Amino acid sequence: MSGTSSDAALLGPAAESTELLRLVACGSVDDGKSTLIGRLLFDTKQVMSDQLEHVEETSERRGDGFFNLALLTDGLRAEREQGITIDVAYRSFVTPSRRFQLADAPGHVQYTRNMVTGASTADVAVVLVDARKGVIEQTQRHTYIAAMLGIPHVVFAVNKMDLVEFDEGRFRAIENDLRELSERLGLRDATTVPIAARPGDNVVEPSDRLAWWGGGTFLEHLESIELAADRDASHRRFPVQWVIRPMSDEHHDYRGYAGQVSGGEWRAGDEVLVLPSGLRTTVAAVETRDGPLPVGVQGQAVVVRLTDEIDVSRGDMLCDPDDAPTAARELEARVCWMSERPVQTGARLAVKHTTRWARAILDEVVSVLDVSTLEQVPADGLVLNDLARVRLRLAAPLLVDPYAENRTTGAFILVDEATNETVGAGMVLAASA
Ligand code: GTP
Numbered sequence: 129m130s131g132t133s134s135d136a137a138l139l140g141p142a143a144e145s146t147e148l149l150r151l152v153a154c155g156s157v158d159d160g161k162s163t164l165i166g167r168l169l170f171d172t173k174q175v176m177s178d179q180l181e182h183v184e185e186t187s188e189r190r191g192d193g194f195f196n197l198a199l200l201t202d203g204l205r206a207e208r209e210q211g212i213t214i215d216v217a218y219r220s221f222v223t224p225s226r227r228f229q230l231a232d233a234p235g236h237v238q239y240t241r242n243m244v245t246g247a248s249t250a251d252v253a254v255v256l257v258d259a260r261k262g263v264i265e266q267t268q269r270h271t272y273i274a275a276m277l278g279i280p281h282v283v284f285a286v287n288k289m290d291l292v293e294f295d296e297g298r299f300r301a302i303e304n305d306l307r308e309l310s311e312r313l314g315l316r317d318a319t320t321v322p323i324a325a326r327p328g329d330n331v332v333e334p335s336d337r338l339a340w341w342g343g344g345t346f347l348e349h350l351e352s353i354e355l356a357a358d359r360d361a362s363h364r365r366f367p368v369q370w371v372i373r374p375m376s377d378e379h380h381d382y383r384g385y386a387g388q389v390s391g392g393e394w395r396a397g398d399e400v401l402v403l404p405s406g407l408r409t410t411v412a413a414v415e416t417r418d419g420p421l422p423v424g425v426q427g428q429a430v431v432v433r434l435t436d437e438i439d440v441s442r443g444d445m446l447c448d449p450d451d452a453p454t455a456a457r458e459l460e461a462r463v464c465w466m467s468e469r470p471v472q473t474g475a476r477l478a479v480k481h482t483t484r485w486a487r488a489i490l491d492e493v494v495s496v497l498d499v500s501t502l503e504q505v506p507a508d509g510l511v512l513n514d515l516a517r518v519r520l521r522l523a524a525p526l527l528v529d530p531y532a533e534n535r536t537t538g539a540f541i542l543v544d545e546a547t548n549e550t551v552g553a554g555m556v557l558a559a560s561a
Pocket residue numbers: 155156157158159160161162163164198211212213214233234235236287288289290291323324325326327
């Protein structure tokens with residue numbers, strides 16, 4: 129895999145023409161996620177000839193009877209043999225206007241947690257729908273997760289149109305159901321596109337067999353999505369990951385704070401508040417290994433230098449003095465429970481939030497989502513893949529924002545201290561001191 133968000137940001141203005149779009153493909157088992165991604169790679173000519181030979185061989189050995197594009201993404205051996213996706217696989221590809229990074233999430237219900245992992249930083253969720261089946265429970269689950277994770281754009285790809293004779297009526301009926309679902313979940317930007325990934329209709333190339341469709345190809349849609357507006361230009365946030373203090377005499381007075389910009393735009397001269405100490409100072413410079421930057425933006429890995437020599441440590445947060453995060457002791461949050469082991473109210477957990485840890489007690493399970501009805505129902509514990517609303521009490525304050533305002537400072541993971549296992553992913557709904 130090549131390319132991370134910080135790479136893209138570090139390229140500066142020149143990267144605008146090849147802006148990075150992070151996609152996660154989800155949908156029920158066998159809806160064609162891996163095939164769609166394979167088709168994208170193949171039709172945009174991103175596949176090496178040795179990979180093609182390998183796919184041809186494996187297709188033959190498995191007796192697929194066709195050139196199985198899913199094998200391009202189903203990289204793990206076990207998956208090739210079983211023909212299903214187990215882990216989240218990442219692939220990237222480039223078109224003249226954009227760079228894409230794709231996470232191929234598994235369709236099985238028991239892998240919901242993998243989808244949460246693959247989707248947490250995505251700009252776009254592609255939800256595959258089998259044209260024969262229409263909207264099913266797994267469509268609702270994945271769309272719900274996309275909404276919960278605040279993924280700004282959702283594209284529903286109604287796949288296998290070849291198996292419904294490319295029928296417009298069938299497509300429009302599904303499109304209606306998806307519109308209802310999107311409204312119910314409050315999605316900001318959702319589009320539905322008909323495709324047939326295996327034969328390749330309307331993915332990269334337009335198709336005569338979908339002549340009634342005037343909405344452009346799937347790839348054209350991905351290329352037209354506006355990302356700039358998704359970035360948070362206000363709410364300056366910078367969790368300190370490392371304090372840089374070179375040991376050599378020559379730079380004895382150098383001190384910088386390394387981390388990733390988690391909100392807002394950072395420029396020399398800006399006032400900052402250091403939390404939790406409450407000290408104030410000014411930004412002296414925002415720089416990378418290549419020198420100072422005019423501005424550091426969200427997602428970018430930078431070093432911030434301050435004008436005053438004040439005490440700042442790993443785990444501290446630099447922020448806008450007029451708009452600081454809440455130093456929270458109580459969190460109300462949405463949580464996806466990712467452990468095989470269930471948990472009960474009263475359990476002790478560790479919370480990792482940006483660059484900081486705190487101990488917590490699961491004070492209350494407020495409700496758990498019933499995926500078939502999309503209603504919240506009462507519960508007193510959580511089991512694997514539950515999507516719930518909970519209250520947590522923290523032993524030490526964490527500097528949080530509501531997830532709806534900031535996908536970094538509003539997110540956390542839950543860890544079982546005894547086993548070190550990540551047992552949950554959380555999104556802050558509300559925080560109080
Ligand atoms: P998991 O990773 O197991 O969740 O499945 P997936 O969603 O990645 O599905 P995959 O791409 O492996 O495709 C499942 C089956 O559907 C394969 O046999 C594909 O060849 C077939 N398939 C995918 N797209 C199409 C299509 O557009 N038309 C037809 N007829 N078959 C398709």
